[in-house]
Structures are given as C-alpha cells and as structure tokens.
Amino acid sequence: MKAIATVSTLDCNIPSWLQDCLTAVSSKANEPVPEDIVLIAKAFEFAYQLHQDQYRASGEPYIAHPVAVAGLLRDLGGSSVMIAAGFLHDVVEDTEITPEEIESRFGIEVRQLVEGVTKLSKFNFSSKTERQAENFRRMFLAMAADIRVIVVKLADRLHNMRTLQHLKPEKQRRIARETREIFAPLANRLGIGRFKWELEDLSFKYLEPDFYRQVQELVAERRSDREDRLTKVVDMLRERLAAVDVHSIEINGRPKHLYGIYQKMQRQQKGFHEIYDIAAVRLIVETKEECYRALAVVHDAFRPIPGRFKDYIGLPKPNRYQSLHTGVIGLTGRPLEVQIRTMEMHRIAEFGIAAHWKYKETGVSSYTRFTAEDEKFTWLRQLLEWQNDLKDAQEYMESVKDNLFDDDVYVFTPKGDVVPLSRGATPVDFAYRIHTEVGNHCAGVRINGQWRVLDTRLENGDIVEIITSKNSHPSLDWLNFVVTPTAQSRIRQWYKRSHREENVARGRELLEKELGKNGFEALLKSEPMQTVAERCNYHNVEDLLAGLGYGEVTLNLLVNRLREAVKAQQPMVQTLNETSLETEGASLPQTPVTKVPSATSSKKNPITGVEGLLHHIAGCCNPVPGEPIIGIVTQRRGISIHRQGCPGLESIPGDRIVPVSWNRKDVESCRPQTYPVKVQIEVLDRVGVFKDILSRLSDQYINVRNARVKTNEGQPALIYLCIDISELQQLERSFTQIKNMKDVLSIRRLSTVDE
16 A cells, blocks of 8 residues: 655644654654554554545545544553554445455454444344344443453544534434443443543533533533632642642642533432532542541541542442542532542543553553453443343343443442442342352341341442352242342343243244244254344254243244244245245244225225125224124114124124124225224333333334323232234234233233223
8 A cells, every 4th residue: 555655635634643653654764663653654544545535424534533533542542553443443334345454454453443343234123222232232242352342432432422413413312312321331331531421411412402501501600700719729728738748749620511410400409500519629649548638638628518428449439430529518608529539540530441551650551451351340241141141122221221320339248348239239139249049049138237138228338148048049029129130130040941841832832823833843943943043142942932932032023033034045945946934834924014005905894794884893892803703783883893702792682793704815905904902911010111011012013002000009000001903813922922021910901891
C-alpha cells in the first residue's frame, strides 16, 4: 500500500498526536521508528484509503469517526494494538476486507479486537428483542476472551452518541435507550467513570430533551454562586489540611453531571431548587492513611450529616471504585458532598480497567490481559453462565440490565469474606452465590446469629450463615422471592433435571401435535432439527424438547426456526434427489398471516349450514374455527353461532337449534381472520408476570384487544384478556405455553355467564 507521505493533503482534520505519528513514519531520517508508532500509522493509512469514498450522516468524511475512536482509546492509555483496532473497527463490516487480511497486515491481536467489536451480521430473528439479545450474547463472549473488546466498543459508542444529532429522531431515541440501559452500565462496571457520565448525559439529552434543557439551564443559572461557595470551601480545606501536615495533591469543586441531578430529583420527588448538594468537593491526597486523616479534618470543619458517610476504601464497589464519601453542612447551611481518595484511586475511578495499562510504576504504558477468569469480573462470568441458562430473549435482556446496574448490598460470610449481592437479595441468593450445591441443599439460615426465614431481605453488613442438609432440595416457591438471575437459573436447572423425562415427553407431545405423526421421528433425527437446537443454545435435540416441555422455548419460535433451517437446506436437497421435508412425510405449519380477500371471497362462508342466511358469531362464548359449534335462531339478528356446551343455551328450545359446522376449506379465505376469545389467568403476583404472558402471546402472533388486572394483597392476581384467535389449535398452543410458565396457577376461557 502506498504510504501517505504528508498530512496536508488529507480531506479530514486529524489530531496533532496522529500527525506526529505520520510525520515520524514518513520522515527520511535514518533514525529507527518505534514499532508502536509504525503500527498506528499503518492502521490509519489503511482505514483512510478503505473509507475514502464513504461519508457519515453529517456529511463529513467517514474516516473522522475511526480517528475520533482511536483518540478516545489513546486518552484512556490504550496500547498501539487498541488504537489500531479503533482505526479499523468498521472495515470488516463496511468494506470487502476480511479478518484474515487484517491479521496478515496487523497481527492476530488487532484481528481479534476488530472481530470482537464488528457489528453482527443480520440474522432473521423472530423479534427485535431476540436480535438484541443475540447481539449481547456474542459481545459478552468476546469480552470474556479479551476485555479490551468492550473498551473499544465503548469508545465507538461514545463518539456515535456525540454525533447523534445527525440521525432521525426515532433512531436517536433507540440508540440513546440502548446506551443508557446497556453501555453506560457497562462503562460503570468497568469503572470508566469519564465514559459512563458522558454516555448518561448524552442519552438523557435525547430521551428526555425537555428535562435535559431544564436541568442544564438551572445549573447554568446558579453557576456563579456555586463557584464562589465552592472556592471558599476549597480554600478553607487546603489551609486546614496543610496545618495537620496532610499533603493534598488536588482539591477542587465540581457540579454533578446532569443525569445524576435529574435522577436525584426523580428519586426524591423534589424540584431542582430543593436539591442542594448538586456539587461536590474532591480531595486527592497521597496515601490511604491520609484519606482518613483528611476525613477527620472535614468533619472538624463542617457538621457531618448522619447516614451520609460511605467508606468505599474499606469496601470497594464491584468495579473496584474506592473513595470516602461524606455529606456535610457547608458554609451557607446547604448540604455538600466531599469525596476523598488517593491519586491511584482517582485514576481507577476515571479510567477503571484502563488504569491498569495507562499507569504503571515505570510510567510506561503496557497491557496485561484481563479475562472473565479474573476475580474482578465475576459479574462477567455470571453473564456468560446465563447464556446457556436463560433461553428466553426477554428474560436474558432483563437479567443483563439488572446485573449491570450498580446497586449492590454487601454481606459477610461467617469467616469475614465480603459478598456483594443485588439489592433485595435473600439468603437463597447468597447460598447460590457461594456455590450451586450450597443453594441446592439450603435448609435454613442464621443472619447475625439469629434464625431467619429464607425470604428475608439482606442488609449491608449482615453476617449470613447457610445451614445445609443432604435431604434438602430447591423449591419452586423460591422463584417468587430470589432476585439474582444466578439463583433463578440454578433453581430452574435443578427442577428441569429432576423432571427431565417428563419435560422431554411433554415437548415431544407439543411438537408432534403441531407437525403431525407422519415422518415425525425422522424429523427429530434430521440435520435441520439439530441446527435448530444449536441456534436455541441447546446441545442436542433432546435438550431442546425438554426446554419446549418446560416452557423455556416457545413452540412458535421452534417451528419458525425449523422452517428456516429446512428452507436453507432445500436447494441442496432438491439438487440431490428433488425432495423436501414435505415429501418425507412431515409438514410445517405456516406462520399465521392476515390475507387480503379476493373479489370472490365474499361469496365464501366459513360456516356450513347458514348459506344465504343472516348470521353472526355469539359474543357470549366466542367460538373459534376447529371447535364444535351450534346455531340458534334469534328474532332480529338471524342465526347466532355458539360453542357447543355454551352455558347460555341451557334453556333454548330444540326447535330453535340449527345444525352448523366450520367449513375448513373456506375458513382461511374469509373474514374475519381472527375471532375474539376472553380468558382468565390466575398468577402469582410478581413484577413482570403480565409482561411475560404478553410475550408468550406475541410469539404466537396473537393480538390482545384489551386487558384488565385484578389484585388483592396476599392473594393470586387475576388477569382478564380478550385476544384474537384464528383457529382452535392456535388457542390451545397459547394456553399450553402460558400454563407452563412458572408463576401461572390456572388459565381458562370465559363466557358472558362467567364474567
């Protein structure tokens, strides 16, 4: 490739650090150029030529984006390999370049980082949620191999957020929501505070623009008063610290970021003028011992606020953040937050995991490989474990979001080891965090030496002792109070193993009823079925059937993926022997699609026995195609079509009854394509159960006309739905899926008499 000799001819603005690299490489001096600089220059030149004819939505040359990403990684102290990956992170997706070519030019490390960051190819997933879940499953696998992957991804997302104003509003909101829910918490988990705060504020700008402008204007209005007040506090603390020989490296006051202020307003239900501690003073000292001495100085100078002191040095956050936080009453009688830390703690707070390669004792940037095996990444190991445990895309995404948000409680083992858990965790969550077998054989718990029930909510500082027994085993009732996905998945795993044969049999029955007996056994052993099992994250077909029987994977999802697998294989099969799945005996049902009737469809009738007569579907029992029906002659509305056994027909005389039946040939081609059915579902009252039910109905392509929920404290909740059904089989499938949900107690159809 022809090297770029000068930077003056480039049609993009490049930073001085990159200019220096390019100048050093193109210089005719005989001095050798360091390999790191050569790698950075080569990566830029390669990316520049590949993206030369591409432009961003803003109209600027596309190369400006990789340059900005590489700059962010350089600011974090990233190695030349990371910076090169920043330049090249889009070339595999946006150009004809292959990963193999990247490896041949830049080495295996750059290739692995670029492959890890490259956006996924477009798969034909059945829902947006599933596509997003698959995206993140793969991203976490890449992170487990090399944590630098997500750092490059975060830099990419941060620059995209900075330039989001050039996209359409719908896309702005979608990207901003994903950034707030996933990428900002990821930056927080990695401890990269400077990325986390900016990602949150930029998301806030696009998701709540009115509140963003309001908070921004209010912060700006009070800026001068706030700066004067903080200056006086800083001067006072600097003088007092010097008097007791505490060497302060830096003392400064700063406003909290806008989204943090907004969150506090929402959480405390207060207006901006009622939030006084919108600014904080940060003290950076030399040693850990000086942190606590500085704390004494602060508490001597200002009155501490009870309950507002947090020692993150003694108990670091899961992202390794360390600092002393204390709330005090400031000079004007307003609350003020003071943070005290060492310079090393400050670097970790700002750069997180990147601090390990940005700052070394030698002062030279270097890189140590961090993977999911490191203790500091237990949260990442959990995400990887859930990949196999949680098949449902919606449940997996919720678990990811819950685990990423930093809202932990800290409890102790009897030996004094600290165990971080999600807020609201119980002894059962604690037991499964210690070990799966401890959870599976948990029989009781002592908290702070006192016997307690297993659904007790743990508090900071609790000492938890789990009592185990060989004869004890998990109870499905535990699912009603555990909060960590690890505990939930382990309980379900035990249940599935202990009832495996029953679940496999139920799964076979459901699938056989859907596809038919003819050729069914051959289909189970076929290559497409094994492909479906792997795509659903199961090792084999039997595991897939068990998941279907247990309700972990929906019948509609399985059938859709089987149809895709068969369709993908059909060209090859037809070339060999002109055959297909249908010729082997089994046939796959098609996804329900609303058809537009032809000009002759109005002459067709889905019901035999009422040809040419005025008739209607009875609203009391709402019959659907496939179930026995009966006609009743009415005085004004012709013949009313009821389900056989409808409670409203008990007093109808025999001379008003007309024999009718569904005309299967014409049902699909006549309107209405769907029929309303009213159902009642009795469930355990927990957050999210209604959404889970709606998700199952959505998988069956079932529309919900209206819904009503009735709850009574301490009792199961009742959910009343009116859904659109195209045929009896679809109704039965949906009932089976909902019945298999862990929190569903019963489900039944309703008639007017029942309501």
